[in-house]
Amino acid sequence: MQEFDLFVIGAGSGGVRCARIAAQNGARVAIAERRHWGGTCVNLGCVPKKLMVYAADYGREIDDARSYGWDVTRGFHDWAKLIDAKDREIERLNGIYISMLQKAGVTLFTGDARLVDSDTIEIAPSDLAPEVQTQTVRAKNIVIATGSTPHRLDIEGAEHAIVSDDAFHLEDRPERVAVIGSGYIGVEFAGIFAGLGSSVDLVYRQNLPLRGFDHELRAHLAELLPINGIRARHSTSPERIEKVEDGYRLHLDDGVVLETDCVFMATGRRPNIASLGLDRIGLKTVDGRIAVNAKSETNIPNVYAIGDVIDTYNLTPTAIAEGHILAERLFGEPGREWSFDTTPKAVFFTQPLASVGLTEEEATRDHDLEIFTSTFTPMRQTLSDRKGKVLMKLVVDAHSNVVLGAHMIGPDSPEIIQGLAIAVTAGLKKRDFDRTIGLHPTSAEEFVTMRSRTRYVPSASGTV
Ligand SMILES: Cc1cc2nc3c(=O)[nH]c(=O)nc-3n(C[C@H](O)[C@H](O)[C@H](O)COP(=O)(O)OP(=O)(O)OC[C@H]3O[C@@H](n4cnc5c(N)ncnc54)[C@H](O)[C@@H]3O)c2cc1C
Numbered sequence: 001m002q003e004f005d006l007f008v009i010g011a012g013s014g015g016v017r018c019a020r021i022a023a024q025n026g027a028r029v030a031i032a033e034r035r036h037w038g039g040t041c042v043n044l045g046c047v048p049k050k051l052m053v054y055a056a057d058y059g060r061e062i063d064d065a066r067s068y069g070w071d072v073t074r075g076f077h078d079w080a081k082l083i084d085a086k087d088r089e090i091e092r093l094n095g096i097y098i099s100m101l102q103k104a105g106v107t108l109f110t111g112d113a114r115l116v117d118s119d120t121i122e123i124a125p126s127d128l129a130p131e132v133q134t135q136t137v138r139a140k141n142i143v144i145a146t147g148s149t150p151h152r153l154d155i156e157g158a159e160h161a162i163v164s165d166d167a168f169h170l171e172d173r174p175e176r177v178a179v180i181g182s183g184y185i186g187v188e189f190a191g192i193f194a195g196l197g198s199s200v201d202l203v204y205r206q207n208l209p210l211r212g213f214d215h216e217l218r219a220h221l222a223e224l225l226p227i228n229g230i231r232a233r234h235s236t237s238p239e240r241i242e243k244v245e246d247g248y249r250l251h252l253d254d255g256v257v258l259e260t261d262c263v264f265m266a267t268g269r270r271p272n273i274a275s276l277g278l279d280r281i282g283l284k285t286v287d288g289r290i291a292v293n294a295k296s297e298t299n300i301p302n303v304y305a306i307g308d309v310i311d312t313y314n315l316t317p318t319a320i321a322e323g324h325i326l327a328e329r330l331f332g333e334p335g336r337e338w339s340f341d342t343t344p345k346a347v348f349f350t351q352p353l354a355s356v357g358l359t360e361e362e363a364t365r366d367h368d369l370e371i372f373t374s375t376f377t378p379m380r381q382t383l384s385d386r387k388g389k390v391l392m393k394l395v396v397d398a399h400s401n402v403v404l405g406a407h408m409i410g411p412d413s414p415e416i417i418q419g420l421a422i423a424v425t426a427g428l429k430k431r432d433f434d435r436t437i438g439l440h441p442t443s444a445e446e447f448v449t450m451r452s453r454t455r456y457v458p459s460a461s462g463t464v
Pocket residue numbers: 009010011012013014015032033034035036037038039040041042044045046047049111112113114145146147148164185272275276306307308309314315316317319
C-alpha cells in the first residue's frame with residue numbers, strides 16, 4: 001500500500017495550496033479530486049463568474065461609448081460564444097493546476113476519497129474518472145478540503161430551479177429570471193443576467209439585500225437595483241414553483257406570482273461532508289460543518305479541515321491562507337501571520353461593493369464612532385448620464401482615531417478596497433489618511449479627502 005506524509009481530500013483553493021506547500025517543504029504528499037481540478041473558484045465560482053461580469057459590463061460600456069463620440073450600437077450578445085470561451089479558459093486553468101501540483105512532486109488521484117480509518121483513505125471511481133480502480137492508501141496526516149455545494153430550498157417544485165453550478169452551463173440565456181436570495185451569488189447573478197439583457201426579479205426575505213454588509217451600503221445597493229433594471233421583491237419568501245407551458249410560476253408568500261423562464265436559487269451553500277465516512281472515525285461536526293480549532297485541527301489527531309467545509313469565511317483567499325498556514329505548521333517553518341479579521345470582501349455587482357474591517361453596526365457595539373461618508377457621481381458617468389452614485393464610508397474610532405472599517409459601492413471598489421485593506425490591517429489612523437496626498441482625478445482620492453465628519457455615533461453599549 002502506498003504511504004504518504006500528507007493526504008489532501010479535495011483539490012480546490014485550500015487543498016491545492018496546502019498540498020503544494022507541504023510538498024515544497026519535502027513531505028510526501030498526495031491529493032484526490034473527484035470533479036474538477038482547482039475546485040469551485042476556478043470551475044464554478046470566482047473565475048467564470050467574473051468573466052460573466054465582464055461580459056455584462058461590455059454591453060453597458062458600448063452604450064456609454066456613444067456619449068464619448070463612438071458611433072457604435074449594442075448588438076446581439078452571443079451567450080453560447082461566451083460560455084464556450086469561458087469553458088476553454090477554465091480547461092486551460094485545470095491544466096495549470098494539474099501541472100503545478102505535479103511540478104511540486106504531489107501524487108494525484110482522480111476519484112471520490114473517503115476515510116476508512118484515521119490514517120487510511122479509499123479512492124473510488126467518480127464521474128471525472130469512472131474507469132479507475134478503487135485504491136487504498138495510508139497517510140500520517142489527512143486534510144479535508146472538500147468545499148461546499150449549493151443548497152436548494154425545500155419547497156414544492158424545487159427540482160425546477162437551477163443553482164449557481166447550472167447557471168454556468170445554460171444552453172441559452174433565459175429572457176426572464178427570478179433569483180431567490182440576495183447574498184453574494186443572488187446579487188452578482190442578478191447583475192450578470194440584467195446586464196446581458198434578461199428581465200430580472202430578485203426575491204429576498206429581508207427589507208434590504210446583502211445581510212451582513214454595512215447597513216448604509218445595503219440601503220444604497222437597494223436604490224441601485226431598479227436603476228440597473230432589477231425588480232427587488234423584498235420582505236417575501238418563495239412558497240412553490242409551478243411548471244407551466246411557457247416556463248414557470250414562482251409563488252411568493254405575499255401573494256405575488258412571478259412568471260419566469262428560470263428560477264435561480266441562490267440560497268447559500270452547505271459543506272461537502274456526506275460521503276467522507278466521518279462517522280466511521282467519530283469525526284465531530286457541528287451544524288453540518290467540520291468542527292476545528294484555530295489550528296485547523298479536528299477532534300481526531302492528525303486529521304485537519306480547511307476552507308468551505310468548516311464554513312467560516314467561505315472565500316478563496318481565506319481557504320488558501322488556511323491551507324498555507326497548515327502546511328507550514330506541519331512540514332515547514334511556521335512563518336507569516338495572516339490577518340483574518342480584516343479579510344476584505346467584494347460583491348461583483350454592476351456597481352460592485354467592497355468592504356474591509358468593521359461595519360458601523362459591528363463597530364458601534366464597543367466603540368464611540370466618527371463616521372465619514374461621501375456620495376458622488378463618478379466622472380466617467382458625467383457625459384453618459386448613467387445613473388447611480390458612488391458611496392464611500394470610513395468608520396473611525398472617535399478616541400484612538402483608528403480606521404476600523406472602509407466601505408464602498410461603485411466602479412472599481414474591489415480594486416480600491418484591496419489597497420485600503422493594507423491600511424486597515426496595519427491599524428492606520430484617520431489622520432494618516434488625511435496626510436496622504438490624493439491621486440487626481442480618481443474616485444479613490446475621495447478616501448483621503450473626506451475631512452468633515454458626517455456624524456458621531458456613541459457606542460451602543462455606552463461603556464466606552
Ligand atoms: C458562484 C460562486 C462565486 C464565487 N465567487 C467568489 C469570489 O469572487 N471571491 C471569493 O473569494 N470567493 C468566491 N466564491 C467562494 C469560493 O469559490 C470558495 O470559498 C472556495 O472555492 C473554497 O475553497 P475550498 O478549497 O474550501 O473548496 P473548493 O474550491 O470547493 O474545493 C473542494 C474540492 O473538493 C472536491 N471534493 C469534494 N469531496 C471530495 C471527495 N470526497 N473526494 C475527492 N474530492 C472531493 C470538490 O470536487 C472540489 O473540487 C464563490 C463561490 C461561488 C459558488
